[in-house]
Amino acid sequence: MSAYIESPSPTHNHDACRTKAIQIADRICAERGVQLTTIRRQVLELIWNSHKATKAYDLLDQMKLVQHSAKPATVYRALDFLLDQGLIHRVESLNAFIGCTCSEQKHEQLLLICLQCHEVEERPGKRVMQAVSKELSQAEFTPHHKAIEIQGICKYCTQSEPNAM
Amino acid sequence: MSAYIESPSPTHNHDACRTKAIQIADRICAERGVQLTTIRRQVLELIWNSHKATKAYDLLDQMKLVQHSAKPATVYRALDFLLDQGLIHRVESLNAFIGCTCSEQKHEQLLLICLQCHEVEERPGKRVMQAVSKELSQAEFTPHHKAIEIQGICKYCTQSEPNAM
DNA sequence: AACTGATATGTTATATTATAACAAATTAGT
DNA sequence: ACTAATTTGTTATAATATAACATATCAGTT
Numbered sequence: 001m002s003a004y005i006e007s008p009s010p011t012h013n014h015d016a017c018r019t020k021a022i023q024i025a026d027r028i029c030a031e032r033g034v035q036l037t038t039i040r041r042q043v044l045e046l047i048w049n050s051h052k053a054t055k056a057y058d059l060l061d062q063m064k065l066v067q068h069s070a071k072p073a074t075v076y077r078a079l080d081f082l083l084d085q086g087l088i089h090r091v092e093s094l095n096a097f098i099g100c101t102c103s104e105q106k107h108e109q110l111l112l113i114c115l116q117c118h119e120v121e122e123r124p125g126k127r128v129m130q131a132v133s134k135e136l137s138q139a140e141f142t143p144h145h146k147a148i149e150i151q152g153i154c155k156y157c158t159q160s161e162p163n164a165m
Numbered sequence: 166m167s168a169y170i171e172s173p174s175p176t177h178n179h180d181a182c183r184t185k186a187i188q189i190a191d192r193i194c195a196e197r198g199v200q201l202t203t204i205r206r207q208v209l210e211l212i213w214n215s216h217k218a219t220k221a222y223d224l225l226d227q228m229k230l231v232q233h234s235a236k237p238a239t240v241y242r243a244l245d246f247l248l249d250q251g252l253i254h255r256v257e258s259l260n261a262f263i264g265c266t267c268s269e270q271k272h273e274q275l276l277l278i279c280l281q282c283h284e285v286e287e288r289p290g291k292r293v294m295q296a297v298s299k300e301l302s303q304a305e306f307t308p309h310h311k312a313i314e315i316q317g318i319c320k321y322c323t324q325s326e327p328n329a330m
Numbered sequence: 331a332a333c334t335g336a337t338a339t340g341t342t343a344t345a346t347t348a349t350a351a352c353a354a355a356t357t358a359g360t
Numbered sequence: 361a362c363t364a365a366t367t368t369g370t371t372a373t374a375a376t377a378t379a380a381c382a383t384a385t386c387a388g389t390t
Contacts, residue, residue: 092258132293241376
């Protein structure tokens, strides 16, 4: 059973993609005995509406449509939960959030952030992580959290604008 | 002439370190024909007061002591200039800023952020960068900016708390 | 030295992102 | 049903960052 969600592409079946992500989240939370409550699930679903990173206050605006009482804390608490469970990533360089495509693995990922379409691709980057580990050993540095974020232009945007400028 | 500033350590001569950084900045700005004005210089000096990442509003508070008229824009504009010139780095995961130890090279660096002493070490991490480049080629992704930030415990803090807990 | 265009700064206001603190409601386990 | 833990509601405010426009300063030219 593959629980790995494929990378975003203009042609992928995103309905299936999102559905799968939520199903995985349901199972993970059940296994761990933590509660994927209605609010938390709604926030996760909103995040999974696209592969673009979503801002907390955009989530809040959308939450308010279905839940009039939603406040910043409503969203931030849900985000904290989802981050704790590894179901989403925080994109540090954007102050925004994306669904995690590999919630089950212990994962340290590269995030490729397209400046044009704003989609974020998550990649395991095994070789990169090995090199990082080696570098950290040399530095005698004990890592707790790694954020590797590359901003640029993704392959689809490059292809669709071959003569840009 | 070595323009590379060594990594922070509890024992390094930081007065010399800061002085050198400012001298390099002076020279770089002169060479490029850009103005390291009083305000910009003051902000750079404040940032170089330590190897810890400094928050914009902490800089503002310190600026106000010597320049009563200082406002957020005062600081943010100076920061923008310093970032543009590569004289400082923004630490995305902290919303804070550190002096760049290698302003002259075209540089993509790893930032090692100690959660205990809050010092930030900048490392070239050549192997890591090679691996990243390879990964990006595979992904057909054209990079514009790379942020590689590792939070954890630095070697000095590890040494000074061998029996922590 | 005055002129001029570009650059830098002053100033006010506001947008954006995030957390603290405490009360009320809900849930899970007994 | 009882109780402790968890989750949510609510108000307030902290922390980070930018927009917009007026004024001042600087660099190069007359």
